[in-house]
Amino acid sequence: MASTEALLPVTSRQDPLSESRSDQIPETRQRRPIKVHLAVYSGLLLIALYVALIVTHDGSTAQHGAKDETSTESRARLAGVSEKSNDRVSRLSDDRKVEAFAWNNTMLSWQRTAFHFQPEKNWMNDPNGPLFYKGWYHFFYQYNPNAAVWGDIVWGHAVSKDLIHWLYLPIAMVPDQWYDANGVWTGSATFLDDGSIVMLYTGSTDKFVQVQNLAYPDDPSDPLLLKWAKFSGNPVLVPPPGIGAKDFRDPTTAWKTSTGKWRITIGSKINRTGISLIYDTTDFKTYEKHDTLLHQVPNTGMWECVDFYPVSKTQVNGLDTSVNGPDVKHVIKASMDDTRIDHYAIGTYYDSNGTWVPDNPSIDVGISTALRYDYGKFYASKTFYDQNKGRRILWGWIGESDSEDADVQKGWSSVQGIPRTVVLDTRTRKNLVQWPVEEIKSLRLSSNKFDMTIGPGTVVPVDVGSATQLDIEAEFEIKTEDLKLFFDDDSVEADKKFSCETSGGSTARGALGPFGFSVLADESLSEQTPVYFYVTKGKHSKLKTVFCTDTSRSTMANDVVKPIYGSFVPVLKGEKLTMRILVDHSIVEGFAQGGRTCITSRVYPTKAIYGATKLFLFNNAIDATVTASFKVWQMNSAFIHPYSQDDIGVPSRSGVRVNPNTVEELLVLEHLEILTIGIGNDSGLDQFLSSHKLMRCTQAMKFNNCRLQSSDVSFLAGMEKLDNLPELKNIYWRPLPFPCLTKIRVISCPKLRKLPLNSKSGPSGEKGLAIDAKANREWEDEATKACFVHPSIEV
Amino acid sequence: MMMMMMMKVMMMVTVMVSEGSIIEQTCKETPDFNLCVSLLNSDPRGSSADTSGLALILIDKIKVLTTKTLNEINGLYKKRPELKRALDECSRRYKTILNADVPEAIEAISKGVPKFGEDGVIDAGVEASVCEGGFKGRSPLTSLTKSMQKISNVTRAIVRMLL
Numbered sequence: 001m002a003s004t005e006a007l008l009p010v011t012s013r014q015d016p017l018s019e020s021r022s023d024q025i026p027e028t029r030q031r032r033p034i035k036v037h038l039a040v041y042s043g044l045l046l047i048a049l050y051v052a053l054i055v056t057h058d059g060s061t062a063q064h065g066a067k068d069e070t071s072t073e074s075r076a077r078l079a080g081v082s083e084k085s086n087d088r089v090s091r092l093s094d095d096r097k098v099e100a101f102a103w104n105n106t107m108l109s110w111q112r113t114a115f116h117f118q119p120e121k122n123w124m125n126d127p128n129g130p131l132f133y134k135g136w137y138h139f140f141y142q143y144n145p146n147a148a149v150w151g152d153i154v155w156g157h158a159v160s161k162d163l164i165h166w167l168y169l170p171i172a173m174v175p176d177q178w179y180d181a182n183g184v185w186t187g188s189a190t191f192l193d194d195g196s197i198v199m200l201y202t203g204s205t206d207k208f209v210q211v212q213n214l215a216y217p218d219d220p221s222d223p224l225l226l227k228w229a230k231f232s233g234n235p236v237l238v239p240p241p242g243i244g245a246k247d248f249r250d251p252t253t254a255w256k257t258s259t260g261k262w263r264i265t266i267g268s269k270i271n272r273t274g275i276s277l278i279y280d281t282t283d284f285k286t287y288e289k290h291d292t293l294l295h296q297v298p299n300t301g302m303w304e305c306v307d308f309y310p311v312s313k314t315q316v317n318g319l320d321t322s323v324n325g326p327d328v329k330h331v332i333k334a335s336m337d338d339t340r341i342d343h344y345a346i347g348t349y350y351d352s353n354g355t356w357v358p359d360n361p362s363i364d365v366g367i368s369t370a371l372r373y374d375y376g377k378f379y380a381s382k383t384f385y386d387q388n389k390g391r392r393i394l395w396g397w398i399g400e401s402d403s404e405d406a407d408v409q410k411g412w413s414s415v416q417g418i419p420r421t422v423v424l425d426t427r428t429r430k431n432l433v434q435w436p437v438e439e440i441k442s443l444r445l446s447s448n449k450f451d452m453t454i455g456p457g458t459v460v461p462v463d464v465g466s467a468t469q470l471d472i473e474a475e476f477e478i479k480t481e482d483l484k485l486f487f488d489d490d491s492v493e494a495d496k497k498f499s500c501e502t503s504g505g506s507t508a509r510g511a512l513g514p515f516g517f518s519v520l521a522d523e524s525l526s527e528q529t530p531v532y533f534y535v536t537k538g539k540h541s542k543l544k545t546v547f548c549t550d551t552s553r554s555t556m557a558n559d560v561v562k563p564i565y566g567s568f569v570p571v572l573k574g575e576k577l578t579m580r581i582l583v584d585h586s587i588v589e590g591f592a593q594g595g596r597t598c599i600t601s602r603v604y605p606t607k608a609i610y611g612a613t614k615l616f617l618f619n620n621a622i623d624a625t626v627t628a629s630f631k632v633w634q635m636n637s638a639f640i641h642p643y644s645q646d647d648i649g650v651p652s653r654s655g656v657r658v659n660p661n662t663v664e665e666l667l668v669l670e671h672l673e674i675l676t677i678g679i680g681n682d683s684g685l686d687q688f689l690s691s692h693k694l695m696r697c698t699q700a701m702k703f704n705n706c707r708l709q710s711s712d713v714s715f716l717a718g719m720e721k722l723d724n725l726p727e728l729k730n731i732y733w734r735p736l737p738f739p740c741l742t743k744i745r746v747i748s749c750p751k752l753r754k755l756p757l758n759s760k761s762g763p764s765g766e767k768g769l770a771i772d773a774k775a776n777r778e779w780e781d782e783a784t785k786a787c788f789v790h791p792s793i794e795v
Numbered sequence: 796m797m798m799m800m801m802m803k804v805m806m807m808v809t810v811m812v813s814e815g816s817i818i819e820q821t822c823k824e825t826p827d828f829n830l831c832v833s834l835l836n837s838d839p840r841g842s843s844a845d846t847s848g849l850a851l852i853l854i855d856k857i858k859v860l861t862t863k864t865l866n867e868i869n870g871l872y873k874k875r876p877e878l879k880r881a882l883d884e885c886s887r888r889y890k891t892i893l894n895a896d897v898p899e900a901i902e903a904i905s906k907g908v909p910k911f912g913e914d915g916v917i918d919a920g921v922e923a924s925v926c927e928g929g930f931k932g933r934s935p936l937t938s939l940t941k942s943m944q945k946i947s948n949v950t951r952a953i954v955r956m957l958l
Contacts, residue, residue, distance in 0.1 A: 102884050102929075149899040150911040182906050204906050246907025301958055337910055337958045403925065404899075404918040405891040559925045 101558050101606075108410040110609040111586035114469050115443055115638040116398075117166050117416040119156055123148050123407075124414040126250075126305060126380035127395035128155055129189040129199050132388045134223035137163050139395070140172055141416070142186060148407040153183045155201075159224060159643065162439040163393070163419045167643035173201070173228050179213055179235045181206040186305060187215075188382065190254040190262070190284075190321075196220060198284050199228070200264065202249040203235060210248040211235035212266065214284050224643070236285055240277070243268050250305045253384065254281070256322035258351050265294045267303030267334055274300035274334060274366050276308075278354045294332070295356045300366030301338035305380045308332055308356075309392060311346070311424040311432070318392030318421065320385045324351060329424060331432065332356055332365050333373070335380050342381050342396070343370040344432065346424070360430070371431055374417075375500075376549060376565040376590075376599040377401060383422055394420045394434060398587060401551075401561040401602040415587055417600055425596060428570050435595040436582065444471055444633040453627045454619040457509075459518070459525070464632045467519070467613040468585055474630030476533060476577040478512055482624040486511050487543065498536050500548035500566030506530035511623045512543075518616040519583045520554065522608035529554040529603050530618065531590045533569075533577050545571045547579070547592035547599065554603040569597035584635065610669075818842070821849055825952035827945055834946070846956050847904055850912065853950040854900045857919050860946060861892045864923075864939045871935055878930065885926035885936065892919045892943075900954075909957035916954055920947030 117139065118124065128140035136159040143156035157172040173184045180203030187201025199215045213234040218227035239248040247268045254262040261280045264287075268275050275296040279287040294308065310319045310328045319328065330349035335342050345365045347358040363370045373381055374396060381396035396417040400407055407413040420434040448464050464470065506514050516532025518525065530550045538544025548566030555562070569592040571577060582589040590599045608614065619626045818841055822831035831853075835841040838852045868886050871878060900915035923943035927934050934940070 101925075102880075147895060147899075149895045149915065151899050151902045208906055210907060244907075338955075340910065403888075403891075403921050404895050404915070405888050405922055405925075408891050408895050409887075558928065559921055 101556065103406050103409060103557070103606075105409075107604075107606050107609060108406060110468075111410060111604060112412070113415050113584045113587055115164065115440070115635060116418060116584055116587055117158065117640065118412060118414065119143060120168065120642075121148070121411045122146070122413070123150055124156065124416075125150060125153075125397050125399070126186045127382050127397060127416060128186050128201065130382065130384040130393070130395055131189040131191070131197065132384075132386050133197065133225060136161065136223055136225075137386075137388075138225060139166065139416075143171070145171065148411055148413045149404055153185060155184050155228075157226075158640075162442065163437050164439045164442065165638050166640045168641065169224060169226060169643050172225075173215065173230075175203075177203070177213075177230060177234065178206045179203045179211055180230075182208055185210075186250045186380070186382075187213075188251060188253040189384070191387075197225075198254075200236075200251040200254075200284065202251065205235075209245040210239065212237035212248075212251050231285065233285060237266075237279065237287055240289055242270065243277070247302060248277075252306055252308055253321050254284070255308070257354075258324075263354060265306055265308050267306035269302040270296075272301060273298045274303040274336070276303060276306050276332065276334070280354075290354050292353060292355060294354060295358075295365065297364045297366045300334075301336060303334035303366065304337050305335040305342075305382060306333065307344075307381070307383055308349075309383055309385075310349075311392070311422070313424060313429070314426065316423045316426065317390045318385055318423065320387070324349065329359070330356055332358075333381070333383075334365050336366050339368075340379050342373050342379055343367070344373060345370055346430065346432070372567070373422075373432070373434060374598045374600050375567040376563075376601045378417060378598075378600050381417075391437075392422045393437065394422045396420075396600070398600055398602065401563075402557075402604050403559040406559070406604075418582060418589060420595070420598075425570075427572055428596075431570070431596060433595045434598055435591065436580075436589070440471070440582075443636045443638060445636050447631055447633040449631045450617075451627070451629050452617060453625060454515070454617060455625050456619060456621045456623060459616050459618040461523075462517075462615040462617050462632065464615055464634070466611070466634060467521075467615040468583065468610070469635040469637070470519070470581070470583040470615065471633040471635050472517060472519075472579075472581040472583070472615075472630060474517070474579050474581075474628055476515065476579070477627045477629075478535065478577075479625040479627070482512070483543075486537070486623065487541075498534070498544070498546060500534075500546055500550075501564050503534065503546075503548075503564075505550040505552050505564045506532055506548070506618075506620060509620050509622050510534060510536060511621060512536065513546075513621050513624070514548070515619040515621055515624075515626045515628075516579065516617075517581060518618055519581060519588055520603050520605050520608050521614050521616050522605070522612050523614055525616065527553065527555055527605040527608040528616070529588055529601065531579065531581050531588065531599070532618075532620075533579070533592070535577075535624075543571070545569050545577065545592075547590070547597045549588065549590055549599045549601045551601050551603055554601075555605045557604055557606055560604050563601075565599045565601060567597050567599075569593050582635075817844075818849070821846060821953060821956070822949075824956065825949040827949050830945055831949045831953075834949075846953060850904050850909075850950060850953045850957065851901065853946060853953060854897060854904070854912075854916065857900075857916070857943070857946055857950065858893065858897045860939070860943055861889050861897070861919075864936065864943070865889050865893070867936060867939060875935060878935070881926075881929035881934075884929045888922035888926045892922050896922070904954065904957065907957075909954050913951055913954045913958075916947055916950045920944045920951075923947070 112118070119141075123144040125142040128142060129138070130140070131138050139158045139160070141156045141158075142153050144151050145154055146152050154171050154175065155173040157169040158166045159169060160166045173180075175181050175184050180201075182204035183202075185202040185204060187199055189197055189199050191197060197217055197220070200212055201215060203211050203213045205211055211234075214231040214236050215228050216231070217225045218229040237248075237251075239245050248266060251266050252264050254264045257263050257280065261282055262284065263278065263280050265276045265278050268277055273296050276294040278290040278292070278294045280290070281287045308330065309321050310323045310330050312319055313327050313329055315327075329346050331344050331346055333342060333344035343365050345358045345360070345363060347356050349356045358364045372378075373394065377398055378396045379399065381394055383392050383394045385391075386393050394417075398415050398417050400413050404413075418436045418440055420436055422432050422434050425431050425433045450462065452460060454460055506516075506518075508514070513534035513536070514530070514532040515534075516530060518528040518530045521528035530548075532548055532550070534546045534548060536544050536546070545568070546566055547569045548564060550564045551562045552564055553562075571593060575593065578593060580591040580595075586603055588601045588603055590601075592598070605613075615632065617628055617630075818832055818835045822828045822835065825831045834856050835844075835849055835852055838855075840848060840852055844852060865886065868882050868889065871882055875882075896915040896919045900912040903909060903911035903915065920943060923940040927937060927940040930936070
């Protein structure tokens, strides 16, 4: 009997069933009487191929809809659309070129941001359920209480009066039910007509199914919304037929339809088509699913964190999610699981059937050329309507671009972007405009104003002192003659292909660019992060402007992702080129043309840290001279700390406990140039205040409930705030210049006898200093009071 | 007689085709087909696993390789004391793979949020590369770190299929 091995190629378990197999069959056929067995064998071959087809088909449908039909498509997906790409890994694998590099604690601890929201430690990702309630802005977030990588997810919670100064609260929700045992994931809040809050969130069940659950504040009278109750009938939504059990998450805020029902949308996918499912409800407990989708776009993959909201065509304020009408456009935004990019599109919403159509289908949601909130590191973003100030506010998760080992070492991972207002660009009507919330200006300390003209190929240091916490607002103008020469030069062709990523970064010189700032740079510019404009000739004889951030030389470290980010930015007739940059240690947020194009980057210098961080202005253009008119503010810390009773109505207390050891440790910091510190109690305070070195560096201090006795204290001339010192008798024994001081408010200082002022104190000018002592509720005695009530202090 | 033979052949064909098919289809779309197939075939769960299952098998292989490398590192302290600094860095990096990357990847893939699994898997390759780089071209761990990089690349390709 012929053995089966003779019919089939010799297969061990490793041999692939490749196309060559069909070649081998004809060979073995030759050994047998062809006539008799040809039919038999071809029949067998056909059966075998048929069987192969069936089995392959079964195999692919068994997987959760993610497999490609063709291998070329999946190779494209592999080919590095994710930022943490092969690029970094393959570069590292050439060992000889890699310099040995190790992070140390000094470098790592510098990375922590001063005024961006981040938990005290561990991992954070998506923003959840942001809302304003009873005087507080609430922020919830995906949080891992156990590690600096994703996992064991719970809902973290924080509150703030102003979206900037956050107070940590206890965890809001944990996986304590079968329907969220494997994760309390992203969700959104909705305000009902009576002002009560419902929260819809995704739970990963004990069987790993993604479901939607309903939760609400346990005690609506608690402005801090500390405790949350989960609906006993959860889950309220399970994956519908045709939707994968793991492709159903991130429910949106609901909006009212014209029939009075509430409507929500949830992102998902069918094969490779990204979709947004739509449901109606009256009570948030039972839902009717529409047969149609809110929207879908082929080849975009899974849509996570879908957001859907109206924007006004005519006004620059935000709109409640339920607003609709002729003056309104609707935005759909989705986070693309494949590419880690948030895309949005503007279009028209049809309430009658719950569908949405984009204004420009060629840049529909999820298409690679579609608009983005941010062209850098920015994901899982979510907006909410701030009914307090009538704005729509955008939160965005900013992950790390470093190695997980560094995250583990430093003990934390991820920050949130500064909340931004979002409105439709009423001039272009084609894109949104974002801007950091106004309240961030409260962090501005001293500022420097500059007007500089820089010729082609120049780099100029900008002396602002410390350069790790900055707010920069700048206006640029290219000299008219240079512009005209370039513009009229027909030999210069329209540069259609220019993009930040492919242009070679900030060192690639063109006629009219790049020019801008280099932030987080060291003196020798061995590490630097340029944020810049690049102007080229575009289509139809128009100038085209691109806004970029180049992190490729931001650090000597070799285990960090260093992309070049950016995009085209519309510049309308008569507009100057403007940019704003927020620098906060390892995060840089850049905004061009008032927020038409935004770029957030994570940067991890090894040398340009602490006092060694510098700011530069540069013009790398070949032909153009550029004038830059700009202001740079030092930014204070937001002192984000755990909430305590003292936080109601009283200036916040920071978590720093100053003790004699702290002072020792601080004195060791050789390059300390700026120290921003909040002091919670007074042990060691005397020592701190009497250290000339520390006081020289101290930019701002906040005291709370301390027993400050000492009168021998020296203060930095630029200090702005010093309050709540019940024992304070005086501040300094002789008058101080206080060049930046404009107003003194005396609060709760019953013993204060005098202030270190004379006629030369205060900013120059006749205005003089305003001293407000009315806020001081009690005086030690009449004599003390007399010092202040009568303006006997002439300044 | 002929019928019997035909039946046997048909069954053989069916068995042969179905056994290799899912693994091989999957591995075809990774950067290292042979490595992929040999790793997956060497695990008894491989033949009946779906894509998630295959990814989890490979993450297990990463875990095993990490432990093996850590043992090797520990042994090298005595044999090559002059390499202490680089070995310390490697030890730390590989402990991150074991304690952070692997658990993150397992949880993410099991729960259907594969992008975090991709992060963990990519990072395993990065940590291995950095460890290797610390020896400035004269590494005693090259074959182990190169293995990690290769397995990381293959695993990542499979995890991306889940996105």
